[in-house]
Amino acid sequence: MSGIIEGTAESADADAKSDAGAKSVLGKVQLILESFGHDDEHLSLTEITRRSGMAKASVHRLAQELLRWGVLERHGSDYRLGMRLFEIGQRVPRQRILRDAARPYMEDLHQSTSETIHLAVLDGREVLYLEKVPGHGQVSKPSRVAGRLPLHCTATGKVLLAFGPHSLVDEVVAAPLERITPRTVATPGLLLKELARARDTGHAVEYEQTRVGYLSVAVPLVGATGTTMGALSVTAPVFRADVRKYAGLLELAGRRVSKTITAMSSG
Template structure:
């Protein structure tokens, strides 16, 4: 667990730590596990969890706690997420039907990729991604596009940080990452081959908002045996232009 900040022992700080104790693969946690993961005393977790259950932010089933639907309802009200997702979703479905592969919509959040929406079929990516999931910027196609068409300050911050190696093919040196970003700016799209999952590739393009700044990224992920980079890049570029027009008209 990271070192708590100055506000970590406030009520809101404790609530934040309790909610963030739920990882992407933990649907439910016991009171003891919540206390251990959050670093908050068990008695405090019990008291705050009772309040959170009353608010609907947590749900209790037997001895375990689950994240509540109230969080989902509030999340749907985030303007950037709702506007971008609503504009992109119909075109993502078109893209899925044209390729038969998994389509992701992602935005930048801090120094990570945050996935807002996903369209896939029954034969989806092994170890599937999930909506509201996060991934590193330096090794995902969506992350590379957000870096390539984002601010120089963000690029400098990323290359100055340790670049986690997720597979043997992950780009983990600043020089190689900068080369990939330059190539993405030149071609208009980014590609990653087996940098996050062995056996898969992804192609991504930037999505421009009404002001012309990069609002998000759209990608297609497929097994290498079906990965047609030129086809995916062409379809993504066409769809991205339509989404940008939709955003500009809203």
């Protein structure tokens, strides 16, 4: 990475110029890394060039720097994301604290329900999944750690909206609400009603709004300052789901996770 930075900073006296150059190069690095989708184990140089919209020579030069840093790795003649990215990701304080606090209780929930358990946080107008304990049986479109979904159609997203800042709700309802399935709530009025119900009950429920045949129940996870740090959910096939049971177990687990987070923060 030092080579990337050095190539952009020609002089300590030309701060504005070097800053602009660094941003430009980092922007190119971002385009390279974001060329990799969730289902891409590896990509050729040609495919990265096509997806990034950059010149092939630039992609090749920066890819060599990223290989030396460990952000990219070789897979034959192709490239794949490197373990260095995973290593750096583990250092993010909020992610690490929340995941470490929640994981034991996620395991307990899985033992009690035999269903899929998710831990999610807010990222923009999406939920970002930090951790997952898979349930019995294969979901038709399985979720994944580091995957994202819209806030308005997921139980975790509805909880983060219901117990988050009002400005976020205003931002979400002001934008078009994408219809993921025929049952996705796609009008502001209906979404606001669901959020009000979540505040009253302490949990959110979505029926087939993300995947046909599945429902999810979620609760907020509250930090030491009373701020909602994330959401915990159970996802199950509709035919065998027990919403009342899941809500009770989640609320108990949520209180325990919040207590653990508080203890970790004060320690």
